[in-house]
Amino acid sequence: MPQSGSDNFPQDPPGTGMAVTAESLYLANLLLIPGIAFVILMVIYFKQSKSLPPLARSHLDQTVSASLWAGVLLVIVNLVILLLGGYDGAYTWMVVIIYFTVCHSSLILIGMLGLAKAMAGKCFRYPLIGRVLPEACRGMA
Template sequence: MPRSDADTGFDEKIPGQNLAVIAEALFLANLLVAPGVCFAILLWLWQRNKDDAPRLARQHLKQATFVSLWGGLLIVTLTGLFIALGGLQWEWTWVLVILYFTCIHSTLVLFGMFALVKALAGQVWRFPLIGPAVDRDPA
């Protein structure tokens, strides 16, 4: 059967799988490519679909949005704390900021890639510690 122009090449076998993949891809793009812009799109998608999206999409949208908020809160709070305590000229301030990026930010990226893989597989997954609870409702 020949492909049509409308064929995306990805057949959604589980309801909400495409939206779940988009949510997790936006989470990663927010961390790596376009912070703020991708978060705004992700927040808009979550607000638009949080009530009527299929369970899989709802969970991934909720998780990507809330973990993005946690990540933003962590970076602003910790970096602000490091600067407030040490000042911009203290070399240990920058050591701590770089350690934050190396450890925390990289961990969020790693877990974001794992979440994207789970979304591609059509599975629900929860970020350890900061991820919202998984909705066990079968609906």
């Protein structure tokens, strides 16, 4: 008779918990608590990134990079709105709707995919905006 308990399940790769935390903070920054989650993510990045296993380091690098790109996109959208006549201009809502439909939803979808990969214990590189995976992570993707 097989034993019950955790012996039946393989161990998670080292760094899975931190990888899930990084991806969750990235999504929280986009959806729930913008700014606060970003600050927490950056504190983790600057304090712990050098000592993390490759899986956690990979996900932390990807989420920091994507968060910075999300901020850049937000600044660009605001500049476009200002150039098209300000916040009272005729094109304001068009730009806002296009941004949320294309950019913001794409960032959320990529973050959800990253969270699924982190929960599976696999490395993941964000398309277009992600950093190069560490050498130790290339076989885990």
